[in-house]
Amino acid sequence: MLNFDLYMPARIVFGRGTQKEIGKLIKPHAKKVLLHYGGGSIKKTGLYDQVIASLNESGIGYVELGGVVPNPRLKLVHEGIELCRRENVDLILAVGGGSAIDSAKAIAMGVYYDGDVWDIYETGKPIQKALPVAIILTIPAAGSESSGDTVISNEEKGRKYGYGSPLLRPLVSVMNPELFFTLPKEQIAAGVADMMSHIFERYFTNTTHVDLTDALSEATLRTIIANAPRLIDDPRDYDAWAEVGFAGTVAHNGLLGMGREQDWACHDMEHELSAAYDVTHGAGLAVLTPAWMKYVHKDNIDMFAQFALNVMGVSKGLRDKEELVREGIARLQGFYRRMGLPQTLGELGIDGSRLEEMARKGTREYYGKEHPLGGLKKLYWQDVLNIYRIAK
């Protein structure tokens, strides 16, 4: 186990009716909030009215900025920063999924940053200050409700970069599984693939003596795998949502990665797909993850055999580790298929024409200095290209 620093301050208020408490929850921290959300869905479902009522009840003022899109854009972030400064906003309340939250975090740090907030994503330099962010989660997937991470797309530059800071950990996140009942099945499936990937990126490691986080990760993955298909059959299954929603938070609050060298190659490779083709992040991950496993598993066959046994429930009776691993990957693909997720880049509408460009951009080789991706196996741009080709 490596030394680690675990910090999970985000308070999670979970369960039926909890969205109506938002005013009371943030009252000690906010006089005026920026209400930040996506399209009009929260107005159609009545959630918007509930939030406004709760803010009014607690005497909290607000300004609002809707229009966040999947793969949230820098342009709207700039707008939000200006609005917060002009209106003396002291807390950002994101109502939505990962995109609204990531956009809110970008605004939260941008308010105190002299210059273009995109610099922070590009340079990765530590921030000193950020507005507090509170959340009402409507899509469990990104885990952004507990993490200090944010991913933003710079539409002008065609780049999608992530950034993380303990200062971006949300103050409080409200999660009511009932708010997930109206999600389309594609979005449920993509969200599930995303949260599983957050665990995979931490789980697959060369670090040894990490029994506890191994076991916790496997437990969380098994819980997702057992419950998620019930949501495809019935998106109004509260109990299944409770398991999957809570698992999405545990997947990304930091706990499962403690003391381990982490990987994150699949996320980095997927960000290139999203930047170039605007695909749904989780769908991209479902295509790339098995391809990545096929390409890298020989570098740590024991880890992948453990995955096959403890997560995918492959029987020990199989002939050798290679066979065990192959069966584990096949079952993971079977699970994705059961969820209705795509299996190939082709199904995502991505042909072979830009694979090399994406591989070279993903590793930043394209921009002059190559940063290989991954932890379990370092991936250079040719490796990334090979994985994209496996996924074709």
Added chain:
Amino acid sequence: MLNFDLYMPARIVFGRGTQKEIGKLIKPHAKKVLLHYGGGSIKKTGLYDQVIASLNESGIGYVELGGVVPNPRLKLVHEGIELCRRENVDLILAVGGGSAIDSAKAIAMGVYYDGDVWDIYETGKPIQKALPVAIILTIPAAGSESSGDTVISNEEKGRKYGYGSPLLRPLVSVMNPELFFTLPKEQIAAGVADMMSHIFERYFTNTTHVDLTDALSEATLRTIIANAPRLIDDPRDYDAWAEVGFAGTVAHNGLLGMGREQDWACHDMEHELSAAYDVTHGAGLAVLTPAWMKYVHKDNIDMFAQFALNVMGVSKGLRDKEELVREGIARLQGFYRRMGLPQTLGELGIDGSRLEEMARKGTREYYGKEHPLGGLKKLYWQDVLNIYRIAK
């Protein structure tokens, strides 16, 4: 799953050498600290000197109060409160195990309380304010390094009460497994029994649809059971300590109990043993837990069968659930024995003479108004007496 409110703000800084960072870690929050510890062991091991050096390096002043004993006493808490007020202390740094930490938390809230801090333990009323508490952990067991709980013994009244508040969650806890190398085997074993009990108290529940916390709890218990015996064989096994120490924190930071009705009867029953006979908390739990299981398991046989299968590794081949559960309990007792823990009240030096008194005190029937213990099964004083008798 029940609605829940998860709040785990305690930052955990884990690994080799981390105790030397304490000054830097608390610097933003403290000008002058109360250094609170137990006997002289931290002076013998050199830890005391390392802490003082780190405080000096960061320019943090300190006063000190040693002398915390197992089952920490109210009298020392009173002394600490007075000292903190007189010296304008702004943070309490506990160096030790659960006792030093619990005593530090009592002082932390007592400083701001008008009247005897014992009132808070007796009435359970919410506190409004407390000094921040930081920790260097030397005994992994109580989980107090991440929890908002404190247990204090009132030696005059012969009572031992617990209290909890989110305001008592530590600011930062430093955990270096190397600091555990010198612990005597009895203390290692008792600590392990205590952390396992923290999970049991949350795990055994009548709440349904709690797959995730079931699985996380089972994963944590299995990790402890796999690694703890290695510490009895070699108390200097860093890797095994890393698993067990980290597990002790996860056991009690709140996560594993979310959305579940909890139990805590074994802890409450044990507190009476400690109050009356000053036994080691973990040793008392190792005696009482199997007796409790034998007495209550028929009330939720499925939960105990799940425990036998998923935690104690009992094979599904057994004839019926009752047999399965019996084998699970027997294996748990076998594990405690392997750890060198006592099996009976007699081994703890407790004869039958005060069992009824303890049962009546534990349920507070003795004091006029009975509060039955437990969640999975409500235990009145006669039930508690029956369990004590099973444990004889």
